[in-house]
Amino acid sequence: MGFTSTAVAHTPTLDIAFEEAGPPDGVPVVLLHGFPYDVRSYDAVVAPLVARNARVLAPYLRGFGPTTFRDRDTLRSGQQAALGQDLVDFMDALGLESAVLAGYDWGGRAACITAALFPQRVRGLVTVDGYNIQNIAGANEPTLPEWESTLWYQFYFHSERGRRGLTQHREELCSLLWRMWSPTWAEAGAAFAASAPSLHNPDFVDVVIHSYRHRYGLVAGDPRYQQIEELLAQQPPIAVPTVMLESGADGLLGPSPAGDRPHFTGPYEHRVLENAGHNAPQEAPDDFADAVLSLL
Numbered sequence: 139m140g141f142t143s144t145a146v147a148h149t150p151t152l153d154i155a156f157e158e159a160g161p162p163d164g165v166p167v168v169l170l171h172g173f174p175y176d177v178r179s180y181d182a183v184v185a186p187l188v189a190r191n192a193r194v195l196a197p198y199l200r201g202f203g204p205t206t207f208r209d210r211d212t213l214r215s216g217q218q219a220a221l222g223q224d225l226v227d228f229m230d231a232l233g234l235e236s237a238v239l240a241g242y243d244w245g246g247r248a249a250c251i252t253a254a255l256f257p258q259r260v261r262g263l264v265t266v267d268g269y270n271i272q273n274i275a276g277a278n279e280p281t282l283p284e285w286e287s288t289l290w291y292q293f294y295f296h297s298e299r300g301r302r303g304l305t306q307h308r309e310e311l312c313s314l315l316w317r318m319w320s321p322t323w324a325e326a327g328a329a330f331a332a333s334a335p336s337l338h339n340p341d342f343v344d345v346v347i348h349s350y351r352h353r354y355g356l357v358a359g360d361p362r363y364q365q366i367e368e369l370l371a372q373q374p375p376i377a378v379p380t381v382m383l384e385s386g387a388d389g390l391l392g393p394s395p396a397g398d399r400p401h402f403t404g405p406y407e408h409r410v411l412e413n414a415g416h417n418a419p420q421e422a423p424d425d426f427a428d429a430v431l432s433l434l
Contacts, residue, residue, distance in 0.1 A: 172243020202343030216349025222251030238358030242266035268395030320415030
């Protein structure tokens with residue numbers, strides 16, 4: 139059993155489309171996808187959570203799927219503060235005082251931001267590959283060349299050529315990222331086909347390009363999120379109960395997320411998913427569900 143219904147949450151900035159399953163009075167669990175993925179990442183995670191009486195909600199992030207901006211003049215920002223505020227606004231729109239948050243990539247960032255800045259709203263956190271709050275001040279410090287090589291797409295998006303490439307070849311480019319980041323996942327091709335329609339949101343390119351430029355300090359953010367960005371620049375600790383999942387077969391290389399341990403000051407568990415790539419919930423749904431269940 140996957141998601142059983144779809145709806146839209148109306149927030150000050152967005153009309154956030156989401157999919158849902160489980161009893162309306164169940165413990166809320168919000169599952170957050172990354173780039174360039176969508177809520178299909180969680181189809182196989184739903185059933186074990188619903189069996190434990192969870193109310194499972196999976197929103198489409200800004201720029202993805204049916205989610206839309208309410209005002210045509212709003213900056214199509216992909217900055218991290220916007221993702222965090224979107225999540226809080228989503229919870230407010232649905233009347234959720236608190237929830238278990240679980241996510242990876244962009245979704246993991248939104249979850250970590252909310253856990254750090256609004257801990258009273260977070261019963262527990264599942265984050266893939268560590269402390270996902272960006273350190274923008276340090277973004278231009280180089281890492282090992284082998285790691286840098288896997289970030290080629292980010293540097294590509296810094297150029298007008300990259301914007302045009304994403305616009306003209308979004309499915310080919312994003313499918314390539316899926317395969318590169320999940321080298322051991324045989325089902326990546328078929329799974330991508332199910333998520334590809336979400337990449338054709340009219341705001342997808344603008345949001346993605348802004349995200350990968352803002353994180354390097356190359357473009358200004360939306361002023362409405364400036365206060366949140368200033369708080370995030372302090373790299374705030376996360377005190378809520380946390381399960382950190384490390385993808386053992388992630389093709390997107392970088393330092394071990396174990397090094398992020400000092401950022402987590404509350405109850406903490408580190409689990410390694412040996413054969414999972416970047417799209418952890420879709421590649422290891424049982425393990426991902428177990429992590430969420432441990433926080434219910």
